[in-house]
Amino acid sequence: MTTPDLDAVELEILRNQLESVAEEMGEVLVRGAFSPNITERRDCSTALFDAGGRLVAQAEHIPVHLGAMPETVDAVRDEDPRPGDVFILNDPFEGGTHLPDVTLVSPVAPAGEIVGYAVSRAHHADVGGMAPGSMPAGARDIHQEGVRIPPLRLVADEERREDVWALLAANVRSPAERRADLQAQVAANDRGADRVAELLADHGDRLLAAFDAVRKYSRNRVEAELREIPDGTYTATDVMEGDGVTDADIPIEVTVTVDGAHLDVDFAGTAPQVDGNVNAPLSVAKSAVYYVVRCVTDPDVPPNQGCYDPVSVHAPPGSLLNPKPPAAVVGGNVETSQRVTDVVFRALADAAPERVPAAGQGTMNNLVVGGPSFSYYETIGGGMGATSEADGPSGIQVGMTNTLNTPVEALEAAYPLRVAEYSLRDGSGGDGRHRGGDGLIRELTVETDATVSLLTERRRHAPWGLAGGADGATGRNYVDGTEVGAKVTRDVEAGTTVRVETPGGGGYGDVNEDDDS
Secondary structure (H helix, E strand, O other): OOOOOOOHHHHHHHHHHHHHHHHHHHHHHHHHOOOHHHHOOOOEEEEEEEOOOOEEEEOOOOHHHHOOHHHHHHHHHOOOOOOOOEEEEOOHHHOOOOOOEEEEEEEEOOOOOOOEEEEEEEEOOOOOOOOOOOOOOOOOOHHHOOOOOOOEEEEEOOEEOHHHHHHHHOOOOOHHHHHHHHHHHHHHHHHHHHHHHHHHHHHOHHHHHHHHHHHHHHHHHHHHHHOOOOOEEEEEEEEEEOOOOOOOEEEEEEEEEEEOOEEEEEOOOOOEOOOOOOOOOHHHHHHHHHHHHHHHOOOOOOOOHHHOOOEEEEOOOOEOOEOOOOOOOHHHHHHHHHHHHHHHHHHHHOOOHHHOOOOOOOOOOEEEEEOOOOEEEEEOOEOOOOOOOOOOOOOEOOOOOOOOOOOHHHHHHHOOEEEEEEEEEOOOOOOOOEOOOOEEEEEEEEOOOEEEEEEOOOOOOOOOOEOOOOOOOOOEEEEOOEEEOOEEEEEEOOOOEEEEEOOOOOOEOOOOOOOOO
16 A cells, blocks of 8 residues: 655644644543542553554653553553453553553554554552552562553453453552542543544544654654764763662663764663662663653654654663563662663763753652552652753652642542641752752641651762752651651551652752853
8 A cells, every 4th residue: 555645734733633632632531530649640641552553642741651651552462452452551571660550552443453552551549569559668579569460451342351350459459549540541542542533534544644754753853853962972870779678879870872863872780680679671761761862852853653763772681770570660660760861861961961951859759658548649849950051940840750749738638648848948959050940848747547658869869960060959758757768668657747858950050150151
């Protein structure tokens, strides 16, 4: 079959229509879900893929979700998907990221032949495991982190698999909430399939041609940007602050090679996989690299597989960034991904300092408070690093997360918690010609006996400044006024206070230099 040629105007119209489908899927998911984690924080992502499993369009949601989705779709395609199916998956060793991120993949087949896939991923506030919230600081293998789901049909031939729904509900602490959130994901995927069917009816083969054309367009634009970065080999090293089992620093090393329109990122020299839960599947490491590439090229390039085609990523098998099962990984997705972002930025700062910010807070400041019947999960914003042109914003999500906060009113209405303080941490951003953004202070009072888990970073090693700018302040964690480590899980009594002071961003440039110097 001859592929129709699309002119620039038609391509732009079709690209925007496809991206609007992904965005509408996200709105259906957010509006239809039950848990505040999705409805308020919007810890979810949606996307469209072609029949070959290549990303065509995505809603601009969570970077760590979206860069890893292609491997999820590949895992489902290996299971012979059929029209009318909806697959569920969270296994990090079969296309997932960490167990709380549950992905649903639906074949799109308006005329009985699969032309693509509608995909939604959402962070579920509890998926079982040894601690409420399924993010235990001391997990030593993946079985302690929750129920592990290989690619399974949640819906088969448009009929719900009630046995699978029941199995999942039996292994989590809040089954009604999980059912509601999963149903919202099914609805989001259904909406995506319906909208693609409408576009196919309107445009026919020209829509399928657009699947390829939008990827080629994005690849060409990213390649053009990469050619502006000086060729060469650039290296950097950073560390993780322990793995939840020990506090020893864990090195991450990267070598970035720029060769014309191609970028090769190699993590040889990174530590072997560890006993604790900061191991990150290779799909997560790729997500972090892709995010950096988007930032240092042109963030306005349409996000699809074409953005990533000029980039190759390698990590030794059995290493921190390519672990073998049954490694614990729940912290790798949320914390190690942030450090991968930092270390790749740092390497590229030697190549194109004007394109790279100083280090942001470098952590998601994961806070989980839960009990037998509830689970509150929050990632807390902090300071973003300054750039060559501007100060860093304060009190925002940085790097691989793009969630909102949970509003105080929603938090207190949904959980046995009270917010004692929520404020900017004045002066925590690094000084410089452009200042780093300030972190936040979030203090809660727990009003029932519960389990508290903290998975955080940058408590010992400060976010670095760039081009003579000062480092940002390190973060601090407190339980009942006593400072605790970066990664901790403990049972607490009613009335306990939990306080998180998040890191500031690094400054950019010598404070004594003018912008024009």
